[in-house]
Amino acid sequence: MKAFSELLDRLVFTPRRSVKLRLIQNYFSHTEDPDRGWALAALTGQLRFPGAKPAIIRALTETRIDPVLFRWSYDYVGDLAETVALVWPAQPGINHEPRLAEVADLLQGASRSEVPGLLEAWLDGLDPTGRWALLKLITGGLRVGVSERLAKTAVAAFGNQEVATIEELWHGLEPPYLDLFSWLEGRGDPPAVDESAAFRPLMLSHAVEEAELEQLDLESFVAEWKWDGIRAQLVARNGESRLFSRNGEDISPSFPDLLAEVDFDAVLDGELLVAFNGHVASFNDLQQRLGRKAPSAKQFRDYPAHLKVYDLLVEAGEDLRPLPFIERRRRLERWFARLQPERMDLSDIVPIMDVEQLIRLRREARATGVEGLMLKRASSPYLAGRPKGHWFKFKRDPHTADAVLMYAQRGHGRRSSYYSDYTFGAWNEEGALVPIGKAYSGFTDAELKRLDKWVRDNTVDRFGPVRAVKPGLVLEVAFDAVQPSKRHKSGIALRFPRIARIRWDKPIAEAEQLETLRNLIS
Amino acid sequence: MKREAHPENWLQITPQGLYCRPGDFFIDPHRPVERAVITHGHADHARPDHHRVLATAETLAIIQTRYGDRAGHSFQALKYGESIELGETRVRLVPAGHVLGSAQVVVEWGGWRVVVSGDYKRRRDPTCAPFEVVPCDVFVTEATFALPVFRHPPDAEEIHRLLHSVSVFPERSHLVGVYALGKAQRVIRLLREAGWDRPLFIHGALRPLCELYEALGVGLGELRVATEARGEDLAGEILLAPPSALADRWSRRFADPLPAVASGWMRVRQRARQRNVELPLIISDHADWQELTRTLEEVQAPEVWVTHGSEEALIHWCRLRGIRGRALSLIGRGEEEQEEVV
Ligand SMILES: [Zn+2]
Ligand SMILES: [Zn+2]
Numbered sequence: 001m002k003a004f005s006e007l008l009d010r011l012v013f014t015p016r017r018s019v020k021l022r023l024i025q026n027y028f029s030h031t032e033d034p035d036r037g038w039a040l041a042a043l044t045g046q047l048r049f050p051g052a053k054p055a056i057i058r059a060l061t062e063t064r065i066d067p068v069l070f071r072w073s074y075d076y077v078g079d080l081a082e083t084v085a086l087v088w089p090a091q092p093g094i095n096h097e098p099r100l101a102e103v104a105d106l107l108q109g110a111s112r113s114e115v116p117g118l119l120e121a122w123l124d125g126l127d128p129t130g131r132w133a134l135l136k137l138i139t140g141g142l143r144v145g146v147s148e149r150l151a152k153t154a155v156a157a158f159g160n161q162e163v164a165t166i167e168e169l170w171h172g173l174e175p176p177y178l179d180l181f182s183w184l185e186g187r188g189d190p191p192a193v194d195e196s197a198a199f200r201p202l203m204l205s206h207a208v209e210e211a212e213l214e215q216l217d218l219e220s221f222v223a224e225w226k227w228d229g230i231r232a233q234l235v236a237r238n239g240e241s242r243l244f245s246r247n248g249e250d251i252s253p254s255f256p257d258l259l260a261e262v263d264f265d266a267v268l269d270g271e272l273l274v275a276f277n278g279h280v281a282s283f284n285d286l287q288q289r290l291g292r293k294a295p296s297a298k299q300f301r302d303y304p305a306h307l308k309v310y311d312l313l314v315e316a317g318e319d320l321r322p323l324p325f326i327e328r329r330r331r332l333e334r335w336f337a338r339l340q341p342e343r344m345d346l347s348d349i350v351p352i353m354d355v356e357q358l359i360r361l362r363r364e365a366r367a368t369g370v371e372g373l374m375l376k377r378a379s380s381p382y383l384a385g386r387p388k389g390h391w392f393k394f395k396r397d398p399h400t401a402d403a404v405l406m407y408a409q410r411g412h413g414r415r416s417s418y419y420s421d422y423t424f425g426a427w428n429e430e431g432a433l434v435p436i437g438k439a440y441s442g443f444t445d446a447e448l449k450r451l452d453k454w455v456r457d458n459t460v461d462r463f464g465p466v467r468a469v470k471p472g473l474v475l476e477v478a479f480d481a482v483q484p485s486k487r488h489k490s491g492i493a494l495r496f497p498r499i500a501r502i503r504w505d506k507p508i509a510e511a512e513q514l515e516t517l518r519n520l521i522s
Numbered sequence: 523m524k525r526e527a528h529p530e531n532w533l534q535i536t537p538q539g540l541y542c543r544p545g546d547f548f549i550d551p552h553r554p555v556e557r558a559v560i561t562h563g564h565a566d567h568a569r570p571d572h573h574r575v576l577a578t579a580e581t582l583a584i585i586q587t588r589y590g591d592r593a594g595h596s597f598q599a600l601k602y603g604e605s606i607e608l609g610e611t612r613v614r615l616v617p618a619g620h621v622l623g624s625a626q627v628v629v630e631w632g633g634w635r636v637v638v639s640g641d642y643k644r645r646r647d648p649t650c651a652p653f654e655v656v657p658c659d660v661f662v663t664e665a666t667f668a669l670p671v672f673r674h675p676p677d678a679e680e681i682h683r684l685l686h687s688v689s690v691f692p693e694r695s696h697l698v699g700v701y702a703l704g705k706a707q708r709v710i711r712l713l714r715e716a717g718w719d720r721p722l723f724i725h726g727a728l729r730p731l732c733e734l735y736e737a738l739g740v741g742l743g744e745l746r747v748a749t750e751a752r753g754e755d756l757a758g759e760i761l762l763a764p765p766s767a768l769a770d771r772w773s774r775r776f777a778d779p780l781p782a783v784a785s786g787w788m789r790v791r792q793r794a795r796q797r798n799v800e801l802p803l804i805i806s807d808h809a810d811w812q813e814l815t816r817t818l819e820e821v822q823a824p825e826v827w828v829t830h831g832s833e834e835a836l837i838h839w840c841r842l843r844g845i846r847g848r849a850l851s852l853i854g855r856g857e858e859e860q861e862e863v864v
Contacts, residue, residue: 006683012791013800019691026690065670066842072835073671077790086671086789128673410769410798417773464796465769 001126003031004039004100005133011144020146024154028181037176038104042137043151046175049107051115052138054080060116060123064089081135085128095125098134101176107138149247159184164201164384167248171198199233199248200267200313200321201384205374205391213355216392221375222325223350223358226393227308228283228371228481229273230290234307236262237317243272253293258305261342266335267314268307269382271347273369275306278345280369283495284483284521307344309336313382321382328382362396371480372396398478399520400500401426401512404433405473408455410465411440418448419455419467422499424475426490426512433471434514437479437494447502474503474511482520492517527632529660535850540638540662544631545611547576549638559613561640562624563588563703566830576600576608578615580623580738584703587734602651618642619653620807621704622735628656637821638662643806644813645677648711649704649740653817661823662850665831666808667786674786674810680803681712684760684782687801692758695776696801699765699783702728704807706762707735709784710742712805713760723748723756725763725772753777769798786810815839 007027014020024043028036041047061070061084070087077083098121106118119138123131136142149163152170156163161184169191173180182188208216231246241262242252252259255272274285281303288303289295312332313321320328329349336346350373352358362373372395380390403424411420421440425433443451454473461468478500485493492514532543539551547557554571561567561577563584568577570592575582579599586593600606602625605614615625618640626639637658644653667674688696700706706728713722721744724732729747736742748761753775767773768781783799786806794802809817814836818826825846828836833849840847 010687010801013795013802015798015800022690066838068838069670069835072832073669076669076832077671078792082791083671086673089670127675417769417771417779465798 001098001100001103001130001133003027004035004042005126005130007039008133008136008142008144009129011146014145017150020150021154021157024146024151025158028155028158033178033181034176035100037178037181038100040151040155040177041104041175042100042142043146044148047104047108047137048140049138051110051112052107052119054139056116057081057084057119057135057139060120061088081139082132084123084135085132088123088128088131091124096121097125097130098122103134103137104175147247148249152248155180155184162385167199167201168384169193170248199235199242199244199250201248202231202233202246202269203382203384203391204246204386205393206386206388208375208392208394210359213358213394216375218352218354218358218375220378221352221392222329222378223352224310224347224374224376225350225370226372226374226395227271227273227280227347228369229271229280229286229308232270232272232307233313234258234262234266234268234270236267237265251290254289254291254295255305256295257300258307258343261344264339264341265316266312268309268344269311269313270307270309270344273306273308274303275369276304278306280306280308282369283481287483305343308347309344310347311382323381324379325376325382326378358394362394370396398480398496398500399482400476400478401436401517402474402503402506402510403436403477404471404508404511405455405469405475406433406435406471408451408467408469418452420448420452422475424477426514426517428490428514434490435488436490436492436514436517437477437497439477439497439499443499443502451502471508474506474508475499476501476503482517484521490514492521527634529631529634529636532631533629533636533660540850542608542611542629542631545609545613545629547608549627550640557608558594559608559627560585561618561627561638562621564621564641567640570594574598576613578602578623578625581625582623583734583738584623584731587730588703602654616654616656617651619644619647619650622650622707622738622740624650626654626656628658634659636660636662637823639664639817641666641808642817643809644817645674647708647807648715649707649735655817655820657821658823660825660827661818661821662827662829663814663818663836664808665814665828665833665836667806667810668814668828668832668836670811670835672786672789672810673812674789674804674806677708677712677805678716680784680805681709681716684713684801684803685716685718687780687782688758688760691780694778694780695753695756695759695761697761697763697768697773697776697779697781698803699768699781699785699799700728700762701785701807702764703731705784705805707732707740707742708807709762709803709805710745711740714741714743718760719743720759721746723751723759723761725761725767727764727767728762749775818845 010023011020065087073087074083110118122134152166153163156166172193173191179191183190233244235242241259242250243255245251274281285303312328312335375392377390403426405422406425407423408419409421411418423435423438425435428434455467455469458469458472459467460470477497479494479497481495483493483495534541538548538553538555540549547559548555549559550561550567551558552569557574558572559576560581563581568585570589573595575594576598582597582599600615602615602617605612611629611631614628618624618626620641620643626637629636635658637656641664642653700709710722724745726747732742732745754777757777765783773779780800782801782803784803784805786808788794788802788804826840827848827850829850837847
């Protein structure tokens with residue numbers, strides 16, 4: 001448990017992805033089976049211990065410490081797991097420090113009434129960091145800034161494999177993943193792929209700019225619209241169907257309306273959208289459905305789910321991925337014509353003539369639901385990951401707005417001495433600045449230095465790592481769309497904001513009105 | 523022991539600070555006074571411009587290093603355990619285990635004994651004498667970390683975490699934020715004890731006190747001023763600086779710095795995260811909850827006065843044990859641990 005709790009403790013404080021990967025890999029190479037497998041299960045969110053509720057933990061703690069002191073401590077720390085970990089008075093004597101495998105094993109089999117006893121003995125045996133890790137683990141949601149995908153990437157790197165390979169195997173694996181680790185260490189065969197309803201890692205594209213289009217020989221490419229939803233994979237086999245996000249996360253529970261229409265045996269790649277009779281609604285509408293475990297009847301009615309199908313990866317158990325794109329497309333069209341599934345349609349092919357036409361099409365691609373064009377090489381097989389030279393996305397130009405710098409925050413790691421994260425605002429109807437977004441961007445070092453100096457010279461207030469600055473600098477912000485937002489005081493949120501240019505020249509009075517941005521809400 | 527002679531009648535808070543009437547002196551006053559008894563050299567206890575200053579020789583040397591000409595007009599050094607008469611009172615200094623030279627002030631008058639402990643800790647510190655328990659009638663205690671959540675782990679474990687991180691990330695410079703008086707030298711000594719015998723690189727602001735510690739017999743091994751080395755040569759090295767320098771332009775020259783801070787506040791994760799610390803090291807020169815409560819048990823004072831920190835939690839603890847607890851609001855205390863770590 002000690003190595004695992006130290007890992008979590010480091011991860012909490014580590015902002016940079018590459019450093020997190022190193023820490024997790026380092027843990028896998030210095031920890032034995034089956035503990036490391038349980039750690040992988042915890043990091044990928046596979047562990048659930050329904051018997052361990054916060055109320056049990058609280059009650060247990062109050063048997064050990066004065067309730068007033070406990071309450072004050074909780075008020076001060078603000079997090080139950082951390083408070084209990086710190087205030088728990090360990091019992092002197094022979095306490096046994098549990099292994100992670102023991103915790104996972106016993107807790108999964110424990111009845112509700114056995115949980116407090118187990119917990120008490122473990123809390124006595126662990127140090128404060130160990131207790132914190134234990135409580136985080138059992139109350140669900142480690143929240144150490146590691147996504148399921150990052151954990152899989154780390155285990156892949158540990159065994160010199162591609163993350164796509166791990167993702168493809170993943171649904172056939174069970175904690176504590178002994179066969180996986182044995183294979184990754186070169187001691188055993190690769191685990192068998194579960195063919196039933198497994199996720200197939202997606203093929204992704206590279207962005208292409210106008211100038212680069214000339215280099216492509218357009219005749220060997222097929223174009224289609226790039227839809228503005230979320231990329232999804234629908235897997236149906238033996239009467240079971242599942243919907244996965246682009247990272248292989250199972251999002252089926254949020255979209256039972258779509259899955260109810262599935263009565264075929266295939267794997268489809270497509271864009272998940274909200275659509276009424278084939279008419280695509282905005283991304284905002286789709287957001288009403290994302291992340292909802294049990295959508296209501298009203299949500300089904302107001303925001304019906306729809307799949308724009310791009311590709312057919314498996315048909316009746318036959319893996320089509322090695323076939324060229326045009327061949328898969330022919331199979332997809334035939335398949336679709338035969339089955340005509342509800343709540344789905346095909347993403348149209350856009351005929352290409354020349355570069356000028358593509359540029360014009362993209363410019364006109366302001367229609368709802370479209371965020372640009374995709375160019376796919378006709379001869380390409382379906383390859384996991386982001387292979388070079390096969391698929392290109394030609395996104396429509398972003399919107400831009402001139403915003404006023406309001407707050408700056410120090411960055412992380414290499415940038416920790418620079419104010420490199422910026423919150424910017426627009427003018428509201430009363431002539432006051434209200435924040436509309438936050439972004440950081442790949443400035444050159446020289447620009448960043450100049451900005452950093454400007455922030456330091458114009459600071460009017462400080463809150464921890466954040467500085468408020470005197471309004472005086474305009475930033476040109478690029479973004480993909482404007483969405484209504486209840487969380488922000490401005491009432492809007494920008495989608496994918498990034499800083500395009502620093503307008504040293506521009507007076508702040510000429511910065512954007514909030515009204516103008518509100519009118520861009522689609 | 524007469525009731526009229528109870529210390530609350532002769533040891534009182536005044537605008538200048540804590541004043542002992544029968545002895546006509548102040549303890550750690552925060553404004554200039556005629557006669558000051560100083561517990562230790564931290565800026566929230568030792569202020570400049572007093573007329574006559576009484577403290578341990580080490581504390582006097584620290585004050586002179588910090589304030590130069592403004593350290594005071596005349597100085598009187600008192601050895602630990604040696605007692606003198608000040609006015610009608612008898613006064614002695616005993617070790618507080620906080621930083622080099624730190625002392626508790628034991629004041630006796632009218633049959634009552636009061637111990638003003640200043641700042642203290644109970645665990646071993648290789649840079650100063652250990653805390654000495656003096657049973658008394660009234661114990662005046664700090665309460666910087668007076669909540670049960672504050673439980674400082676063994677120092678050796680924290681130093682081990684730092685060295686482990688250096689071995690996992692040998693291409694980065696580990697920048698450790700430390701308070702210039704006490705913490706810096708203690709962390710250096712702990713690193714030496716853990717076998718780190720490479721040169722340590724320090725911020726220029728730490729130099730005068732490190733040199734003073736050396737002169738007073740606390741060996742620190744080879745120290746170099748960080749800015750005199752080339753940034754890229756410092757990959758895999760340990761650097762020490764005041765916490766504020768971590769966010770400063772000063773830190774830019776070093777190879778991919780990994781910010782660490784050594785402080786008792788690092789115990790609470792949210793606090794460490796707000797400060798962009800990647801490696802919080804829980805090393806404190808103040809007593810944690812267990813050290814505080816153990817000390818109150820050992821000095822056996824029926825009455826405890828509590829200054830700077832979470833007074834109410836400690837007073838609540840006293841009440842549960844039949845000890846009379848009272849909050850003493852002293853202005854300007856606790857600054858050295860609260861120093862902004864942006
Ligand atoms: Zn102090
Ligand atoms: Zn203090």
